[in-house]
Amino acid sequence: METVDVLVVGAGLAGLHTAYLLARQGFDVVVCERRGSLATGIRTTGIFVRRTLDDFALLEPHLGPPVRRVLLHPPSLRSPVELVSSRDEFRVADMPGVYAEALSRARRAGARIRLGVPYPVTGLAARFTVGADGARSTVARRLGLDVNRAFIVGIEDVYPVAGSGAPPTFHCVLDPRLAPGYLAWVVDDGRHAHVGLAGDPEHLAGPLPRLLRAFAARFPDLPVPAGPVRRRGGVIPVGGVLRRLACPQGLLVGDAAGAVSPLTAGGLDPSLRMSELAAAVTGDYLRTGDPATLGRYDGAALRARFRGRLLLRRAYSLVRVPAAASVACGLLRTPPGRAAASRVLFGDGSFPDPAGRHQRLPAHP
Template identity: 80%
Template sequence: MEIVDVLVVGAGLAGLHTARLLAGQGHDVLVVDRRSTLDAGIRTTGIFVRRTLEDFALPAAHLGPAIRRVVLYPPSMRRPVELVSARDEFRVADMAGVYAHALARAREAGARVRLGVAYPVAGVAARFTVGADGARSTVARRLGLDVNRHLIVGAEEVYPIAAGGSPPTFHCVVDPRLAPGYLAWAVDDGRHAHVGLAGRADRLAGPLPRLVRTFADGFPGLPAATGPVRRRGGPIPVGGVLRRLACPQGLLVGDAAGAVSPLTAGGLDPCLRLSELAAAVAGDYLRSGDAAVLRHYDGAALRARFRTRLLLRHALSGVRSPAAAEAAFAALRTPPGRAAAARVLFGDGSFPDSRLTWRTAQA
């Protein structure tokens, strides 16, 4: 029987970041993932926001051009709302390259990584298990922790395009017929077109790949594909951070923890920030053996920071008719509506800074 300090289940960004930090503390860390290669089964859209780009060392070679312009469309596609930031707000990443970079850094820190290995792992016993195994986490169920109940599903196509004359733009379409409870998007950053949609699975009007292709073919002004298409997608938890995230046997990070913005469904910034808090708490617990340390990894406290976004999530999910969406856009076109939209899209707010959270807890 092989005994390790920490078994990390899932070699996505959350799992590899947590593994690197724990290995850097001197713990014996083993990462397993059922995928045989990390460029298979990519689920995230790969959209990084400004605060993540400012606070984390991401590989610049795998990031697309900066995006400052966002255009919001109602179902009719008429009179869209255009917002332009004075700062670089988004970059869309080649996630296969980002994962490869994160994998290399985790190994450099001393973590061992085994791909093509399913959980539970035969012949391996761990003092502590980190569940980074996605929205439908097996680790959460086996450890008796909370599981995600509120999910939407998303799909995206990415294809290279010929360079155009328009500035990089993030197009968002709110249409409950196409993407019930969420939105469709088209990002043209001058190198690639990223076209996708997400919504409640029980209200989608057909198979996601067909809906994405129909939307891509009909989107005005989107450059035609010049090469092969890459596809990605999967379930997205939008119910907010789960309350019970940790026990003496392990904890959850990333999508498994519900660390996704309830409103925007963005998960890359929360997964990195929550992973830092998870690594700090787990490392302290492994060193001290004091289960009271785990109270600092409190999902209920984190949820309190997202009450407004949870309410907005419920409101968005309740928009069921194109007429209601068009009416909402009338408010968005007013100065207060534009200011509110800009605050959501360009604001400095983010997932709570885990480093500050941990320093406060230790004080």
């Protein structure tokens, strides 16, 4: 039986970033991932917000052109609300490239990566386990930690497009017939079109691929595919950060921890920020053996900072008819509505910095 300091379960962004930080501290780290390739089974849309790009080093070749313009469309797709930021607010990443770089960086730091290996790992014992295994975490259940119970499901097609000369634009469509409790979207940055939707699975009007085709057929400015389509999809937890995230046997990060904005469903920024705190707390615990150190990884404290967004999530989930979505878009045209939308889309409060600091990580250790 092989024994290691830390077993990280899941090689998504949260798992690989945590493994990298722990390996840099000198711990013997193994990452197991049931997928044989990180280029398959991608669930995230890959949309990075400005605050993430400011605080973390992401390699430029993996990022699409910056997006400053957002159009908020009612169900009719007529008269959208236009918001334009003075700063670069969004960039959509080539996620296979991001994962490949994160994997390479973790390996260079000393972590051992085992692809195509499911959890639990036969013949391997770990002093501590980090669950980065997604919204329906097996690690959480095995360790008796909290599990996600509120979800939306999403689907997205990505394909290259010929640049039209129009400014890169993020189209958001509020239509409960297609995306009950969330939205449909098109991000056209001049290189790729990202066409997707997500919603409450209990109120979807049909299978996601069919709804996505219906959405694409209705959208007037949707670019014609100029190359092969890549499809992404999966379950997104939107119930907020879970309360009980750690025990003496392990802890949770990323989607497994519910580290997704309840309102926007963005999970890339939280995965990086919570991974930093998780790595620091894990390192202190392994060095001292003091269970009290795990108290710093407090999901209840983080959750308390999201009361407003959780309330907005519940309110938005009640919008069930197109007329209500049209009224909501009308309110967004008022000065208070535009200010509120700009704050959500362009504000600095993407996710609390649980470590109490901003750390810009080097691209190469």
